[in-house]
Amino acid sequence: MAEDFMPIDRRTLFARIGKLAGAAVMYEAMASLAHAAESTFTGPIGLTGAPKGASVLVLGSGLAGMVAAYELRKAGYKVQILEYQNRSGGRNWSLYGGDTYTELGGFTQHVGFDKGLYLNPGPWRIPHHHKGLLHYCRMLGVKLEPFIQINYNAYVHSTQAFGGRPRRYREIESDFDGHVAELLAKSTQQGKLDQPVTKEDQEILLQALRNWGALDKNYTYAKSLEASDHRGFDHPPGGGLDAMPTPSDPIGLSDLLRSGLWRAIGQAHAFDVQQSMFQPIGGMGMIGQAFGRELKDVTRYNAKVTAIHQDDSGVTATFVDTVAGGAPQTAHADWCVCTIPASILSQIPMNVGKPMQNAIYALPYGASAKVGLQMKRRFWEEDDGIYGGITYTDQPSALIGYPSTDFFKTGKGVLLGAYTFGSGAVDFTAMSPEQRIAKAVEYGANIHPQYRKEFETGATVAWHRVPWTLGCFGQWSEEMRAAHYNDICQIDGRIVLAGEHVSMIPAWQEGAVLSSLDAIGRLHKRIVQG
């Protein structure tokens, strides 16, 4: 929810780190971003009956802009898109070998990934309940494959716990559940439950806790085959002789609590990352590319909008062709759907009323940075048995994302070597691309020593240095929502805004899609009903 995105000042952040003795505060930021959101999408919007000759100018060919252009054109409107970049998709974007990317500050990266490998600098996964986005994937023929979010064999890591040695996700999950189950079972057995729970319910509760927490017959979470059936064995069961399993030692309750690693496991429960999840085969950017092909005829690329003006006759956007150059040009239509991020739009003169203008000015953009690292071999699979999923760390790099594709393939692979938010992202953004990549390698090597030998080349995007967004996502606080959200959604004269920043699902593509559908639905109604 919105309140999760409130910036934490550095002092508070470090105080909390101190208090938890190395608890991985980054987990919280990740969990927050993972919160919120199912889709309100109930089916194709199916607009019809545009007035003859009516036209709409769409600013921005990200997902919100393309959804608007596609559906309005289908409804009979004359549609034109102006796009700053030379490609469609916006934050729906994959970086491939051969791509060139220049960020603010002037650093240019020539991406050196091998063919078939990529980094998704922005969104990288699609929840199964993001029905709006999934509808367009289906419509555009974008093929999807499962995205592995939770991997019990991946690591959770804190520099402050267990001597900096990573633990398997399964150990932390099983031990947390086990200790919780034991504590509650003991309280139940001793009649210490606070709430009135009937004797019969208590019996069922004990049974449930034993089953769920892998307790032994005394309701203790102990070194046992039961517990090892959850957390893993010292010597796993095998075949033939020497096949008898031996149990492993659970982490003690106090060590577990003080490690802070329990923060990582709550995330599996968040609605937005619950199995099953998906990703486009070949990179998230496949959606933007397919949508762009669909709308090629109505899209003008390399068009930098410098002013937006509305009057009784319609809306006029002034723009500069960033490649051809020359004098400013204009595009005109009866109506305008503007999907330019507020971070950019606040710098473009536009004659809308105070309420919308204030909302645009007020909204800050969240910081985030990603680093992709090409490795000579897929050692995380070959050596560590980690196939997809995420390793969490309290280092500033926050996590390692393992590719959910090309499983068991020999040869190279690209890891997501860092995915940071908040203060970690600010630090990464302050670095040059080379420094970011070097840092991601340094942090990662504390978990996978193989990094040192296998790292080959990297690519990185720090969203506050992206010229066309100046940030990652609209970072609404609860107070800002109360003050401005309603205003940013309204149709102002002939202009309506759309994008993830005009939604309750910030930072997710579904927010952009639903925002766009809501905006054009209302706009169309306004136009048709006059």
Place this chain on the structure above:
Amino acid sequence: MAEDFMPIDRRTLFARIGKLAGAAVMYEAMASLAHAAESTFTGPIGLTGAPKGASVLVLGSGLAGMVAAYELRKAGYKVQILEYQNRSGGRNWSLYGGDTYTELGGFTQHVGFDKGLYLNPGPWRIPHHHKGLLHYCRMLGVKLEPFIQINYNAYVHSTQAFGGRPRRYREIESDFDGHVAELLAKSTQQGKLDQPVTKEDQEILLQALRNWGALDKNYTYAKSLEASDHRGFDHPPGGGLDAMPTPSDPIGLSDLLRSGLWRAIGQAHAFDVQQSMFQPIGGMGMIGQAFGRELKDVTRYNAKVTAIHQDDSGVTATFVDTVAGGAPQTAHADWCVCTIPASILSQIPMNVGKPMQNAIYALPYGASAKVGLQMKRRFWEEDDGIYGGITYTDQPSALIGYPSTDFFKTGKGVLLGAYTFGSGAVDFTAMSPEQRIAKAVEYGANIHPQYRKEFETGATVAWHRVPWTLGCFGQWSEEMRAAHYNDICQIDGRIVLAGEHVSMIPAWQEGAVLSSLDAIGRLHKRIVQG
């Protein structure tokens, strides 16, 4: 573990069902089968230096037999496989359209699935830690794709709870966690913890419980946006106006406990089904097929072994060609790896010592049945938003498995409409294939009413009616393990047994692989060292 597989007599079973007011006892059987097992596989076996001219006869071309034949041939042995069926793979098997299968009792099924659709009658998923099996998949070039085990959007269903309406997995999981977290948080706050937990640890515990259980600021699991962020919203967050989410109502603790549905969620924790998991693209049978091609030159199909005799000169198997007919023939080698299931082997004369013979006689085989149902369209995805994963039910069909392939594809699909163990499997086995299919449709329609309109054709395998296994897997009890397991593993003269029944990972392919590697490792050592 082994003790989980102990057969439950019907009276006990029904008594337990009664006691739990409709608790889904089937979940227990499923959870039990899901227990046990990591792999002890540490790398290719790499046997070398077979004595010149030494030969090994392998009986059965399931995974255990083919691993043995492949590795022994590589080590320099002269190898021959006798196989009862006209194909390799054994229980590694997929049924495709056009296949014909005749079970004991004489029922013949002509499988009517469309091209590309299949049922895996036996194994259907590969845990990421089944390293032995994964090694052979890699070696054979069998391509794997993710198998979705846990799907928060799938259902849990009890005919005795919530008026027979299925609930989403996410609701049960979130509500169980939430209530457990609240109960323990309250006990903690009121100083009622049984164990000595320091004040500092208690503070961390409260923080962890709140995060993990989605408790509100009063440590209550209530109708709230926090809880809905786990269990789902009444009105989910959306885009633009009307985007504000509204929370959903958690199920009360008593209703939840009495529903028995909590039994389903413990399963996600079991080692053998922890993400990530895999399946061969195109059906589990791809492994057996690929292995069979590799060993084609040394495999004799349609060879029904009727006697096994060893003496100082070697081992002789007498067999009948079930297609060509004619007089019994013999195959002879210096040594023998016998992978024929104990259920069949107990009926074949074989001169081994009492200990091995007793073990073979003693081991019963577990019951299981599966039903595959072809549907005209993938309504579980299109209507219910369920992409892969499993719905659990307390009906005799036990579960519905949704295909982990062809996601988002239009057109037909094959559901696993029933996967039963224990008494449910005995009931299913007693039916004709047509009846089994009809029952699976009937049970499934209580969860997905679309079954009635969309069902097209089915296929089913009840393992006690499979002529070449007479059961699903070696069902060891703890007592039987103690009495016989060591004996069944020993090399008896020139004969060694292998298969899942000679492992501590019953019913899993990894058990067969590891058992075979253990057997041939010891056999080779015996041969070389004399």
